[in-house]
Amino acid sequence: MKGSYLVQVGLAYGAAVASLAVLNRRTSAVANTSLINTLANAAGDHEDIGGNASNALSAIVAQLQQAGSITAPDSVEEALATLQQAVPDGPASTTDVAEAIAEAGLVPADILSFLNGYMDSELNSVQNTNPAPTQTIYPSKGPDDAPYSVPEQSLRAAIYIPETFGYGRNGKTPVLLVPGTAIPAGTTYHYSFSKLGDGAPVDVVWLNIPHASLSDAQVNAEYVAYAINYIAAQTNHSLAVLTWSQGALDTQWALKYWPSTRPAVQDFIAISPDFHGTVVGTLACPALTYLICTPSLFQQAWNATFIATLRSDGGDSAYVPTTTIFSAFDEIVQPQVGPDASAHLGDIRGVGVTNALVQDVCAGQPAAGFYTHEGVLYNPLAWALALDAIAHDGPGSVSRVDLKRVCAQVLAPQLGLGDVLGTEGLLLVAVAELLAYQPRNTGEPAIEGYAANGSRAGR
Known part of the structure; x- marks a missing residue:
């Protein structure tokens, strides 16, 4: 590997x-x-x-x-x-x-x-000035929602809304971008999906989770849950949530334990997700006397209690129409092939799920080449399926995508060489954030009571 x-x-x-x-x-x-x-x-x-x-x-x-x-x-x-x-x-x-x-x-x-x-960079700010929501969503929007531990002002301030955002008045579908581990959202998507609205009827915002999503993923999910209901309230429109890496776990947790978010999400698009955790995650948190791991890295190991809790009681299946796109060459999340692929999500609720391994869908063609964990952010099939999902009811459909054209490409047509180099350069940011994170932990955080006690929100 x-x-x-x-x-x-x-x-x-x-x-x-x-x-x-x-x-x-x-x-x-x-x-x-x-x-x-x-x-x-x-x-x-x-x-x-x-x-x-x-x-x-x-x-x-x-x-x-x-x-x-x-x-x-x-x-x-x-x-x-x-x-x-x-x-x-x-x-x-x-x-x-x-x-x-x-x-x-x-x-x-x-x-x-x-x-x-x-x-x-302002793009990564967690202190944005956003107006109060037009409807009550805090301390809860629905009776089955889990409690928040983060003050509402902090939850709202983490949402970055570009000046061009139309708040639903321009007929465009809002798209919330949720980051992965160790890289703030503004930087994560600068060279990729922040450009989704170029030539497409979508309006992009993103969520800058504090501490670059290295802290407790349960708390990270609070930011996602609030942002979903906030953007839906401000736009009076359902939205698409597009995630990378850990962002998918945070979003799935939010959908599970804040069920009021589900009607607000028309599409969940997960790039390089690790719904099963990763066997490689044990390398980041080895069983040493002195551990230097961060909470959310502990939580993404394949045998983490967080992963087991998320996947329990139907959490291993989609709550909303979901499209996952992933690569066999993922250097961080493994395995990513076969029925046990970490990105794979079930569909026991019948909401619609597409699990797309780029090397399978575009087998033997340029779009099935060497795409890293971060490289799927610029993969042409990932972009095609994301746009297809947003444009139609249900998840992105391989049958609707022009595979002859899309699979012949090595890069989403909305992007260029600089976007490839910038996306791969995100590694440098990850190293810096991991170096700076404090305090270090000796194990994963305890599961919150609302999840550990089998809250109704998990159904």
């Missing part, structure tokens, strides 16, 4: 950790700094992360500082071929993979400039 990105960070650091007390000296404040500075500061902290990790980070920083003199690929095809060659075969730490990508020229100066400033 190709080298793992995010999940391998914990392995690289865990082997070198001396104690949690040492780790707790690291600052959790990342504002008013830069990605390169964060990586450089961590590289100099041998005591916290160990010499090997420090050396790898130093090499990454050196490569990034030379980004302006490195020749980037000239085409999407060249970029994807270079990526496949750069990602190591077999186990590899995140820092090793990041170094290989930087050295291969896959992070040119213009892309790096954007990523370097992500910490202070």
Whole structure:
């Protein structure tokens, strides 16, 4: 299997950790700094992360500082071929993979400039000023909704609404973008689905979950549940929810335990989801004396109590029309092939589910090539099925998509070379966020009472 990105960070650091007390000296404040500075500061902290990790980070920083003199690929095809060659075969730490990508020229100066400033970017703000909802949705919208633990003002402030958003008055379908682990939504989707509205009748907003979704996924789900009902109330329109990675777990949890969200969601589109967790997740949270994992990484292991709770009582099936799109070459979520694919969701409620493995649907064609966990964000089939789902009742349908045209492409036509490079460069942001996160945990958070006690909301 190709080298793992995010999940391998914990392995690289865990082997070198001396104690949690040492780790707790690291600052959790990342504002008013830069990605390169964060990586450089961590590289100099041998005591916290160990010499090997420090050396790898130093090499990454050196490569990034030379980004302006490195020749980037000239085409999407060249970029994807270079990526496949750069990602190591077999186990590899995140820092090793990041170094290989930087050295291969896959992070040119213009892309790096954007990523370097992500910490202070308005696009990733969790302090947005949004008006009070037009109907009561807090402390609950429905009698079976789980209780919130986060104040309403904080839940609402995490929703980023672009100035161009039409609030349903322009006839466009609202689309809520929910991020994955370790990368804020504004940065996650900048080079991909934030552009979904270019030429399509959709209006995109996104949710910047605090701490880059590294904290308790149960709390992350509160932000999703609130955002769904808030956008539906403000637009007087049902919406599509498009997620990446952990965002699918957060959304499925929200749909399960806040059932008032279900009528508000016309489509759930999950890119590279891990509904079954991942067997690779154990590498991020190894059974070591000193653990340096984050809550939501613990919760995404295949044997996590969070995953078992989510999938219990019918949570392994869709609550709303759902389209999942995933790749066999996913370096973070495994397995992603066969009946046990982590992305697979059942349909016991008969709401409609499409589970699309790009290597199956487009077998032997360009769109079935080497797409990483993050690469599915620019895969042409993913875009085609997402737009098809939004345009029709029910999930995206392979039978409605022009597979001859779509599968012959290597990139969604709405995107370009810079979007491929920018999306793969997200790895650098993930490393920075994982370095900065505090406090570290020694196990996954306890299941909230509303879920542990078999709340009616779970039905």
